[in-house]
Amino acid sequence: MSDHHAPALPIANRTVFFVSDGTGITAEAFGHSVITQFDLKFKQVRLPFIDDIEKAEDAVRRINEAFELTGNRPIVFSTLVKPDLASVIFKSKGLHMDLIQTFVAPLEEELGIKSTHTVGRSHNIADTEEYKNRIEAINFSLAHDDGQSNKNLSLADVILVGVSRSGKTPTTLYLAMQYGIKAANYPLIPDDFERGKLPSALPEFKGKIFGLSIAPERLSEIRNERRPGSKYASLENCRYEVNEAEAMMKREGIRWLSSTAKSIEEIATTILQEVKPDSRL
Amino acid sequence: MSDHHAPALPIANRTVFFVSDGTGITAEAFGHSVITQFDLKFKQVRLPFIDDIEKAEDAVRRINEAFELTGNRPIVFSTLVKPDLASVIFKSKGLHMDLIQTFVAPLEEELGIKSTHTVGRSHNIADTEEYKNRIEAINFSLAHDDGQSNKNLSLADVILVGVSRSGKTPTTLYLAMQYGIKAANYPLIPDDFERGKLPSALPEFKGKIFGLSIAPERLSEIRNERRPGSKYASLENCRYEVNEAEAMMKREGIRWLSSTAKSIEEIATTILQEVKPDSRL
Structure with a gap:
C-alpha cells in the first residue's frame, strides 16, 4: 500500500x-x-x-x-x-x-x-431503474453533503461521519455514482467534542452510521493546502480533533476505518461490507 | 441500447x-x-x-x-x-x-x-499524485457545479453546458472521480436564449466547452419528478429550451451529444474522445 x-x-x-x-x-x-x-x-x-x-x-x-x-x-x-x-x-x-x-x-x-x-x-443502464437510482442517489448525496440538511436523513442508506477533510465527500459521491446508494455525510466538529455528544440529528440513525478517521499528519497536510498556516490546519489541532473523534466513535459504538492509506474504492467497498446498505438493492 | x-x-x-x-x-x-x-x-x-x-x-x-x-x-x-x-x-x-x-x-x-x-x-493510488488529482478535481467540480462560480474557469479541463437536468452534474462528478478531470458545468437558461448568446463567462473557453442535450419528452419526465405540474417541467417549455439550446450550440460551433439513451460512463467516454482533456494527464 x-x-x-x-x-x-x-x-x-x-x-x-x-x-x-x-x-x-x-x-x-x-x-x-x-x-x-x-x-x-x-x-x-x-x-x-x-x-x-x-x-x-x-x-x-x-x-x-x-x-x-x-x-x-x-x-x-x-x-x-x-x-x-x-x-x-x-x-x-x-x-x-x-x-x-x-x-x-x-x-x-x-x-x-x-x-x-x-x-x-x-x-445498458440508461432509462432503467438503476440509472434513475444513481442520479437520485447523487442528488441526495449532494443535498446531504457536510451536514447541510437533516431533512430526509431517514432515507439515507449510509451516513458517514468524521472530521473535516477526512474523505467523506468523495466517498459518498462514489457510493452514489457506482451503487446508487444514498449516502449523507456529517462532520464531527470541535463543538461536538466539547459537548461530548454526536450531533443531535444522528443518534437515532446509529445503525447506518459509519466513521472515517485519518492520520493527523496527513490531515494537517491536506488542510494546509486549503488554509495554509491556519490553526485549523495545524498538526496540534488535527491531533486533537482526530483523537476526540476516534474516542467518540468508540464510545458510541460506531464502526470506522482510517482513510489514510486507502483509495476511495477501498473505503467504499469496506463500507458496503460493514453497513450492507446494498442488501436491499 | x-x-x-x-x-x-x-x-x-x-x-x-x-x-x-x-x-x-x-x-x-x-x-x-x-x-x-x-x-x-x-x-x-x-x-x-x-x-x-x-x-x-x-x-x-x-x-x-x-x-x-x-x-x-x-x-x-x-x-x-x-x-x-x-x-x-x-x-x-x-x-x-x-x-x-x-x-x-x-x-x-x-x-x-x-x-x-x-x-x-x-x-494503489492513496498517497499518490493521482489520488490528490482526483480529490482536487471532485472539489473543483463541486465548486463549479451549475455555474456557481466563474472563478478559475481557466483551470477547468472541460466545461459542460446544457439545459437544467440534462445530465451535467453526474457527468462532471464522474469525470472528476474516475479521471481526475476538472470539469465545470454551466446551465443554459431562458435568459441566454432571449439574449441569443452564451453566458458571458464562456466564449473565451470555447475550446473546452462540450454540450449535453436531451429529448424534450425525457427532460419533461425528469423535471416533473422534481417540480410536478410546473411550467418549468411542461413538455412545451422543455421543447422550447432544448430547441433553443441545440440551435445555440450549432451556431457557436460547440460539440454536443444527446444524453437521452446514454449512461454516465458512455457520455464521459465520448467527452474524453472529443475534448481530449486527458491528453495532458
Missing part, C-alpha cells in the same frame, strides 16, 4: 490497446490490473465504441501501425461481444487477450446454453 | 462469485459483462479483500456451501495475484475463471520477464 516512493519503471517500447464495443472501461480496468504485474511502463491506448466492421478495421490499422513503429507486438485486451468484430481484430498483428471469447466458451459448455452475443448489456 | 422493456430473465439456480485480493470491482465489472451474455439471472456475491490463506479458505467454504445449496457448480471469477491464494481457491468446487493466471502466463512468455505477483498495485 505504500510504494509511492517506488523508482520510475523502465519504459517498454510496446503499446497496449484496450478495444471495446462499449466504453472500454472494463477492458481498461482489467487489462491495467494485468499489465501492472510487470515492472514495465507501457503506452496505453483505449479504443472505445468499436461497434461496426469499419471501426474494427480502423482499430486493426492503429494496432499494426504501433507494431511497425515499435518493432514489438502490441498487446490487445478486447471485450468485443460480436464474433464478427472480434474476428476482424484477431487479424491484427497484436498479441490478443480476448476477455469475452476466453470465458464465454467454457461457460456455454457449463450452462448448456448459447450466449446471446449482445453488445453492451452490462452498460 | 433500448431493451429496458425486456422480459424478466429466468433465474439460474447457480451462484456467481467475484473473488479478489482488492476491492473486487474489476473482477465484478468484468465477470458481469461475461454473465450478461447469457439470458439467465444469477445470484451474485462479491468477496473482496481475500488477502491471506485463512480468508481464502473461508471463501472456499462459501463457494462449496453454494454448491451444496443449489446442486450446481458456482461460477468463480477471481483476480488473485498471489499464486498461493489462487491455488487455495482452485480447490473449491466452483468453475474457475481466473482472470490473472489466464492472461499473465502468456504475457510472461511474450515479454520474456516474470510477473511480480504484486497485490493491488493498480489500486
Whole structure:
C-alpha cells in the first residue's frame, strides 16, 4: 500500500490497446490490473465504441501501425461481444487477450446454453431503474453533503461521519455514482467534542452510521493546502480533533476505518461490507 | 441500447462469485459483462479483500456451501495475484475463471520477464499524485457545479453546458472521480436564449466547452419528478429550451451529444474522445 516512493519503471517500447464495443472501461480496468504485474511502463491506448466492421478495421490499422513503429507486438485486451468484430481484430498483428471469447466458451459448455452475443448489456443502464437510482442517489448525496440538511436523513442508506477533510465527500459521491446508494455525510466538529455528544440529528440513525478517521499528519497536510498556516490546519489541532473523534466513535459504538492509506474504492467497498446498505438493492 | 422493456430473465439456480485480493470491482465489472451474455439471472456475491490463506479458505467454504445449496457448480471469477491464494481457491468446487493466471502466463512468455505477483498495485493510488488529482478535481467540480462560480474557469479541463437536468452534474462528478478531470458545468437558461448568446463567462473557453442535450419528452419526465405540474417541467417549455439550446450550440460551433439513451460512463467516454482533456494527464 505504500510504494509511492517506488523508482520510475523502465519504459517498454510496446503499446497496449484496450478495444471495446462499449466504453472500454472494463477492458481498461482489467487489462491495467494485468499489465501492472510487470515492472514495465507501457503506452496505453483505449479504443472505445468499436461497434461496426469499419471501426474494427480502423482499430486493426492503429494496432499494426504501433507494431511497425515499435518493432514489438502490441498487446490487445478486447471485450468485443460480436464474433464478427472480434474476428476482424484477431487479424491484427497484436498479441490478443480476448476477455469475452476466453470465458464465454467454457461457460456455454457449463450452462448448456448459447450466449446471446449482445453488445453492451452490462452498460445498458440508461432509462432503467438503476440509472434513475444513481442520479437520485447523487442528488441526495449532494443535498446531504457536510451536514447541510437533516431533512430526509431517514432515507439515507449510509451516513458517514468524521472530521473535516477526512474523505467523506468523495466517498459518498462514489457510493452514489457506482451503487446508487444514498449516502449523507456529517462532520464531527470541535463543538461536538466539547459537548461530548454526536450531533443531535444522528443518534437515532446509529445503525447506518459509519466513521472515517485519518492520520493527523496527513490531515494537517491536506488542510494546509486549503488554509495554509491556519490553526485549523495545524498538526496540534488535527491531533486533537482526530483523537476526540476516534474516542467518540468508540464510545458510541460506531464502526470506522482510517482513510489514510486507502483509495476511495477501498473505503467504499469496506463500507458496503460493514453497513450492507446494498442488501436491499 | 433500448431493451429496458425486456422480459424478466429466468433465474439460474447457480451462484456467481467475484473473488479478489482488492476491492473486487474489476473482477465484478468484468465477470458481469461475461454473465450478461447469457439470458439467465444469477445470484451474485462479491468477496473482496481475500488477502491471506485463512480468508481464502473461508471463501472456499462459501463457494462449496453454494454448491451444496443449489446442486450446481458456482461460477468463480477471481483476480488473485498471489499464486498461493489462487491455488487455495482452485480447490473449491466452483468453475474457475481466473482472470490473472489466464492472461499473465502468456504475457510472461511474450515479454520474456516474470510477473511480480504484486497485490493491488493498480489500486494503489492513496498517497499518490493521482489520488490528490482526483480529490482536487471532485472539489473543483463541486465548486463549479451549475455555474456557481466563474472563478478559475481557466483551470477547468472541460466545461459542460446544457439545459437544467440534462445530465451535467453526474457527468462532471464522474469525470472528476474516475479521471481526475476538472470539469465545470454551466446551465443554459431562458435568459441566454432571449439574449441569443452564451453566458458571458464562456466564449473565451470555447475550446473546452462540450454540450449535453436531451429529448424534450425525457427532460419533461425528469423535471416533473422534481417540480410536478410546473411550467418549468411542461413538455412545451422543455421543447422550447432544448430547441433553443441545440440551435445555440450549432451556431457557436460547440460539440454536443444527446444524453437521452446514454449512461454516465458512455457520455464521459465520448467527452474524453472529443475534448481530449486527458491528453495532458
